[in-house]
Amino acid sequence: MTLKKWNYVKKEYEPYEIPNDWNVKTYSEDTDEVVTCPHCGRNFTFGDGYTSHEIHTEHGFGYTVCEKCYFGQEHERYMRYKGKARTIR
Numbered sequence: 375m376t377l378k379k380w381n382y383v384k385k386e387y388e389p390y391e392i393p394n395d396w397n398v399k400t401y402s403e404d405t406d407e408v409v410t411c412p413h414c415g416r417n418f419t420f421g422d423g424y425t426s427h428e429i430h431t432e433h434g435f436g437y438t439v440c441e442k443c444y445f446g447q448e449h450e451r452y453m454r455y456k457g458k459a460r461t462i463r
């Protein structure tokens with residue numbers, strides 16, 4: 375399955391391959407549904423996830439990622455990007 379991942383440096387989406395059996399979701403009616411984090415492949419319940427800043431659908435909806443990735447790698451890249459954006463201006 376190919377998702378889209380935002381590249382802050384290039385300012386464009388890059389194709390992001392994940393295994394077909396990962397249950398990645400942007401939305402679930404059931405907050406207890408077990409979904410897969412598209413960053414790390416860990417399973418967690420939908421209600422414990424966060425909307426990704428980076429991994430999106432064709433239409434720009436963010437997939438649900440695990441807490442660890444959201445506050446870890448995504449937050450780091452986001453802050454680095456924000457820091458850079460500030461020095462440019």
Ligand SMILES: [Zn+2]
Pocket residue numbers: 411412413414415416439440441442443444
């Ligand atoms: Zn994760």
